[in-house]
Amino acid sequence: MTDNADDFGRNMVANLYRHRGTTVESASARDAYHTLAVTIRDRLIERYARTAAAHYAANPRFVYYLSAEYLLGRQFEQNLLYTDTREQARVAASALGYPLDDLAALDAEPGLGNGGLGRLAACLLDSLATADIPAVGYGIRYDFGIFTQSFRDGAQRELPDDWSHYGTPWEFAAPDDRLEVGFYGHTEAYNGSGPRRRWVPGETVLGEPSHMLVPGWGTETVNIIRLWRAVASSDSFDLGHFSAGRYGDAVENVTHVENITRVLYPDDSTELGRELRLKQQYFLVACTLRDIVRRFRLRNEDFDHFADKVVIQLNDTHPVMAIAELMRLLVDEYALDWDRAWGITRRVFAYTCHTLLPEALETWPVSLVERLLPRHMEIVYLINHHFLADVERHFPGDHDRKRRMSLIQEEPERRVRMAHLAVVGSSAVNGVAELHSDLLSAETLRDFAQLWPERFHNVTNGVSSRRFLRIANPRLSGLLTERLGGEEWLRDLDLLADLESHADDRALQERWRDIKRRNREDLALHVKDATGVVIDPDAMCDVMIKRFHEYKRQLLKVLHIVTLYHRLRDDPAADVVPRTFVFGGKAAPGYHAAKRIIALVNGVGAAVNADPVASRRLRVAFVPNYNVTRAELIIPAADLSEQISMAGKEASGTGNMKLALNGAVTVGTLDGANIEIRDRVGDENFFLFGQDAAEAARTRRGYYDPRSFYERDPELRAAVDAIASGAFSGGDRGAFSSVVDSILYHDEYLVMADYRSYVDTQDAVDGAWRDADRWTRMSIMNTARCGFFSADRTIRDYRERVWHVDPVRVGPHHPVTAPD
Ligand code: RUG
Numbered sequence: 001m002t003d004n005a006d007d008f009g010r011n012m013v014a015n016l017y018r019h020r021g022t023t024v025e026s027a028s029a030r031d032a033y034h035t036l037a038v039t040i041r042d043r044l045i046e047r048y049a050r051t052a053a054a055h056y057a058a059n060p061r062f063v064y065y066l067s068a069e070y071l072l073g074r075q076f077e078q079n080l081l082y083t084d085t086r087e088q089a090r091v092a093a094s095a096l097g098y099p100l101d102d103l104a105a106l107d108a109e110p111g112l113g114n115g116g117l118g119r120l121a122a123c124l125l126d127s128l129a130t131a132d133i134p135a136v137g138y139g140i141r142y143d144f145g146i147f148t149q150s151f152r153d154g155a156q157r158e159l160p161d162d163w164s165h166y167g168t169p170w171e172f173a174a175p176d177d178r179l180e181v182g183f184y185g186h187t188e189a190y191n192g193s194g195p196r197r198r199w200v201p202g203e204t205v206l207g208e209p210s211h212m213l214v215p216g217w218g219t220e221t222v223n224i225i226r227l228w229r230a231v232a233s234s235d236s237f238d239l240g241h242f243s244a245g246r247y248g249d250a251v252e253n254v255t256h257v258e259n260i261t262r263v264l265y266p267d268d269s270t271e272l273g274r275e276l277r278l279k280q281q282y283f284l285v286a287c288t289l290r291d292i293v294r295r296f297r298l299r300n301e302d303f304d305h306f307a308d309k310v311v312i313q314l315n316d317t318h319p320v321m322a323i324a325e326l327m328r329l330l331v332d333e334y335a336l337d338w339d340r341a342w343g344i345t346r347r348v349f350a351y352t353c354h355t356l357l358p359e360a361l362e363t364w365p366v367s368l369v370e371r372l373l374p375r376h377m378e379i380v381y382l383i384n385h386h387f388l389a390d391v392e393r394h395f396p397g398d399h400d401r402k403r404r405m406s407l408i409q410e411e412p413e414r415r416v417r418m419a420h421l422a423v424v425g426s427s428a429v430n431g432v433a434e435l436h437s438d439l440l441s442a443e444t445l446r447d448f449a450q451l452w453p454e455r456f457h458n459v460t461n462g463v464s465s466r467r468f469l470r471i472a473n474p475r476l477s478g479l480l481t482e483r484l485g486g487e488e489w490l491r492d493l494d495l496l497a498d499l500e501s502h503a504d505d506r507a508l509q510e511r512w513r514d515i516k517r518r519n520r521e522d523l524a525l526h527v528k529d530a531t532g533v534v535i536d537p538d539a540m541c542d543v544m545i546k547r548f549h550e551y552k553r554q555l556l557k558v559l560h561i562v563t564l565y566h567r568l569r570d571d572p573a574a575d576v577v578p579r580t581f582v583f584g585g586k587a588a589p590g591y592h593a594a595k596r597i598i599a600l601v602n603g604v605g606a607a608v609n610a611d612p613v614a615s616r617r618l619r620v621a622f623v624p625n626y627n628v629t630r631a632e633l634i635i636p637a638a639d640l641s642e643q644i645s646m647a648g649k650e651a652s653g654t655g656n657m658k659l660a661l662n663g664a665v666t667v668g669t670l671d672g673a674n675i676e677i678r679d680r681v682g683d684e685n686f687f688l689f690g691q692d693a694a695e696a697a698r699t700r701r702g703y704y705d706p707r708s709f710y711e712r713d714p715e716l717r718a719a720v721d722a723i724a725s726g727a728f729s730g731g732d733r734g735a736f737s738s739v740v741d742s743i744l745y746h747d748e749y750l751v752m753a754d755y756r757s758y759v760d761t762q763d764a765v766d767g768a769w770r771d772a773d774r775w776t777r778m779s780i781m782n783t784a785r786c787g788f789f790s791a792d793r794t795i796r797d798y799r800e801r802v803w804h805v806d807p808v809r810v811g812p813h814h815p816v817t818a819p820d
Pocket of ligand 1: 115116117120316354355360432461650651652653654672
């Protein structure tokens with residue numbers, strides 16, 4: 001497709017008529033946005049058609065990535081960049097009377113994800129396409145995604161995130177490809193080619209696919225992400241009830257079905273909520289596997305080649321029922337014998353574990369699985385039977401080991417262990433940072449790593465340099481491109497290392513500082529708009545952006561802020577470096593302890609910001625509704641990156657990588673990928689504090705008395721007492737008593753034990769900040785040495801260690817003839 005401004009403009013006007021049915025004179029901003037997006041999309045669609053044709057011709061092994069969430073971020077800017085049409089789009093937008101940036105701001109961020117897991121999935125899809133790997137991402141098209149966060153009296157409020165209220169130009173629905181998914185019912189024996197069993201579902205719903213395009217950068221490849229939505233068949237609507245005026249009853253069935261894909265991670269604190277979650281997981285898996293088998297059969301017949309053409313990457317435990325579902329398809333529907341089906345299944349799947357928290361390794365009550373998915377329960381039992389026989393062969397008589405490894409937990413309630421099913425049914429298992437993978441093998445999945453050491457790998461996470469540097473931080477990327485002599489670094493992030501030898505260059509340092517300052521100015525405008533808080537763009541921008549969870553220790557950060565506040569209150573001339581503390585993050589709706597911490601951050605922020613003395617140096621801004629769009633604003637402005645989880649708890653982190661790449665210096669524990677960041681940037685460019693994983697584990701195992709730290713450390717005591725006294729809750733002493741009690745008497749995440757080390761390290765941060773040249777050098781070194789954390793490298797690791805797939809290059813003139 002030719003791409004001069006005239007062609008682009010003509011194409012856009014034609015699209016305005018065709019897609020919006022309106023004219024240039026009367027086009028609203030939304031008409032203009034939509035039309036522009038469609039015009040950009042036209043460039044991608046043509047590449048996608050060529051990609052599909054190339055894939056069809058090559059019949060390669062595909063990576064199918066299964067994930068409950070994708071945090072894609074806005075598509076508009078990215079697609080402009082990946083089609084290289086920014087200038088044409090700018091001209092065309094102004095011909096319709098709108099500045100391009102105003103239209104870009106109308107682009108809605110798809111609410112399909114939640115946190116690091118979902119954003120990682122999006123980064124990996126981007127890098128897969130960039131590496132020309134044939135791949136499809138499969139997920140759920142949630143109506144409302146996670147939730148929109150706002151604050152009322154400092155407390156989190158959750159509102160539905162109606163992200164596709166106006167429709168989205170990036171999505172193609174395919175109602176013709178709907179398929180049926182069963183639930184409940186029973187299984188029965190019957191005579192096919194010999195005695196067989198089959199499932200007779202008690203309820204069926206329709207899964208409707210849509211897809212979005214996933215272009216690669218600097219290549220012709222455009223892959224897709226295919227998303228499933230539950231839709232009710234027309235006979236679900238009860239006209240009889242409706243005619244009788246019982247409107248609620250009339251749509252009850254429709255609602256029941258469509259609730260399956262209403263929200264991401266429905267609250268699972270009730271029986272019904274848990275059932276809905278499992279339903280959702282199976283819905284994704286059932287639709288996806290049918291689609292994968294369909295795609296395989298476009299070019300292949302014999303299932304013995306299935307694993308040569310298919311690798312299915314399970315992103316955490318949410319899609320793990322896929323293992324039982326593939327066995328059901330192969331054995332029950334395609335009549336393969338069990339051993340042959342199992343051999344294929346095991347070769348096809350690979351599993352990424354993203355956690356060390358026992359509560360995040362899902363288990364489902366056997367009674368629930370039996371009721372909702374009766375045939376799958378039988379299949380899980382059979383897999384378990386064969387597996388335990390295998391364990392017995394390797395470890396004869398070791399009953400305790402069999403109990404530990406079984407797919408079924410017996411006590412206190414019989415439950416299916418999804419992580420065990422994932423390991424047993426996969427050819428590869430990986431953790432997401434070195435420490436994490438080591439701890440998985442040594443502790444969480446030790447029995448499995450002893451049985452099958454060859455299955456266990458590490459693949460350290462990575463992030464998209466295109467989104468988090470090039471798009472998010474145009475000033476810094478402009479400088480990098482200029483210094484590195486072109487944009488090749490966007491494909492090979494290791495090239496950033498060339499900056500290292502210029503880290504002391506005065507002119508570079510000046511520009512570096514200027515860019516940070518201007519990014520802080522931009523952030524200040526946004527913060528003022530979003531929170532009303534005025535921040536000083538010269539103050540150090542100290543950033544903690546991540547989900548709220550006790551193990552991540554936002555509470556430790558709060559104690560530090562209160563300590564600085566007290567120092568200034570006690571001595572207005574105290575030597576405290578001006579800082580803006582920027583927070584962003586949501587807490588799960590049912591996670592009350594995390595929600596109290598959110599309220600505390602807001603309470604402390606209100607007190608600090610209102611204090612005439614403290615607010616001259618310190619400001620606290622909690623940006624509501626943290627998402628990819630907000631991340632793209634905050635990260636480029638950050639000077640200090642808070643990565644302060646209790647060591648041994650954070651699997652990897654990816655915000656730590658994005659921040660370091662943008663020149664923020666980390667203050668952190670030896671947890672997750674912080675360790676690898678520190679190894680690369682150097683000890684002198686990283687602020688380390690606190691207990692490491694082994695020490696933390698020892699502290700937790702031994703006699704730990706958090707109160708003794710409180711009693712010994714006057715600053716800590718003052719901070720805790722202030723919280724307990726109601727100083728940050730309008731005098732209400734009860735408001736944060738649960739928070740205070742938890743750290744004084746349990747302190748599961750060693751906030752008290754690490755406080756002194758943290759505060760002293762923060763004093764050292766102040767010292768480094770005062771020496772502007774030293775700080776700038778540290779900042780440059782962080783960017784220069786973090787090329788390893790590119791998601792492109794992560795994809796290379798997956799290819800070599802897990803997937804064994806080859807790229808397929810898409811030519812500029814590939815014939816466009818293939819179905820998909
Ligand atoms: O908490 C982890 C992060 O440490 C990690 O960086 C990210 C991507 O690997 O996944 C996060 N995660 C883990 N999100 N949900 C889970 C639950 O298993």
